[in-house]
């Protein structure tokens with residue numbers, strides 16, 4: 254690697270408590286892997302940090318040697334930004350400690366923890382962090398810095414709406430606390446602006462009481478009735494209280510035990526839900542969904558919260574090829590529904606999904622200037638999860654995603670930064686309103702004027 258002598262690497266090894274790995278070292282191959290199998294990048298050096306001290310040393314090393322730096326939290330982001338070619342990968346995946354304060358109902362979590370770490374520990378006290386995603390192997394770091402929504406965010410807010418403070422290593426190697434009272438502009442930017450301003454080594458969240466069981470489950474609708482069902486769904490879910498979250502996934506049916514064998518692999522509309530009240534009330538809200546159109550099958554009841562939070566992990570395991578496109582949808586108009594069904598009909602692989610979460614609720618009640626997360630009023634997200642195994646299918650699958658995205662562009666306004674692929678600066682801007690973008694640029698100028706942290710959905714200083 255240019256700019257870096259063997260002596261400098263040996264000095265870094267001597268300073269760090271965690272491993273410093275080069276290409277031939279044992280552990281290098283495993284450490285450079287990320288969730289999206291499309292990326293096969295080879296960092297020059299990987300620092301596997303075990304604490305904030307290591308992060309500071311790695312940042313100083315990368316800056317002083319003018320290396321491209323990538324930061325790996327959970328390594329889940331479909332854009333592949335956690336890993337770089339040739340430069341320095343700062344790997345936080347060994348930093349996964351969670352400490353719960355049950356009296357204050359708060360939780361402190363390391364910057365490399367996964368959502369499952371947070372759920373497991375907080376549930377010991379009957380608590381959870383709202384906005385903490387739906388797949389337990391997603392990283393807390395990337396998810397939170399982009400916003401973070403999940404099954405209970407309609408009721409209790411995005412992850413950033415529950416963030417109390419963060420410890421951040423900035424590009425000059427300083428350790429700062431960001432909160433409403435300390436470095437408030439940095440705190441504002443961290444809540445939606447991604448990893449642009451520094452490396453977060455720990456987050457402190459407010460928790461909410463939940464579980465140990467929640468009324469939840471799945472209803473699987475017939476694809477031939479998709480138009481009728483989705484029309485019902487778009488109106489009905491918007492009338493529901495914030496304690497009820499009902500989403501929709503158009504996909505090939507997984508081999509779920511409650512579905513007849515002949516349905517496995519057929520196109521279906523899956524309707525998963527979580528209800529935070531008692532079972533009897535929940536049943537009454539679900540009945541109209543059951544009755545809207547015929548179902549292939551259904552399975553719901555009281556389920557352990559932690560089990561529900563990891564129940565879908567197997568559908569999106571590590572290593573497959575993924576190309577995701579997304580936007581916020583102003584409303585599911587009849588024309589938009591027609592496009593969804595048409596592209597559902599031509600889905601290029603059995604692992605693809607059209608995922609349509611309903612977002613309104615607590616997130617929409619937070620004032621627009623409170624955080625850098627824009628478009629809080631969006632009713633629905635339209636996520637095109639294109640996923641396949643064989644590189645020979647790349648062209649066909651990517652083309653499907655792009656065509657579908659273009660066809661639904663007329664119904665869109667904005668995008669969630671965490672669902673962007675590598676799409677260029679113009680698209681990053683679309684994640685924010687103009688006022689938010691200008692303010693983000695100012696925060697970047699203050700905390701990372703050299704754009705040291707640029708392997709991300711980048712905001713140039």
Ligand SMILES: Cc1cc2nc3c(=O)[nH]c(=O)nc-3n(C[C@H](O)[C@H](O)[C@H](O)COP(=O)(O)OP(=O)(O)OC[C@H]3O[C@@H](n4cnc5c(N)ncnc54)[C@H](O)[C@@H]3O)c2cc1C
Nearest residue numbers: 326327328329330364386387392394395396401402448453
């Ligand atoms: C299967 C799947 C399910 C998902 N479900 C949800 C969901 O339910 N809700 C939701 O809101 N999002 C969801 N997402 C999107 C998810 O929030 C993003 O992919 C997020 O970036 C993942 O964070 P990570 O730490 O795992 O990723 P990484 O790839 O490690 O990081 C993503 C970006 O954040 C930066 N970063 C990560 N950690 C830190 C840190 N500690 N400090 C500074 N920068 C950091 C990285 O440098 C990179 O630029 C999902 C994604 C996938 C693939």
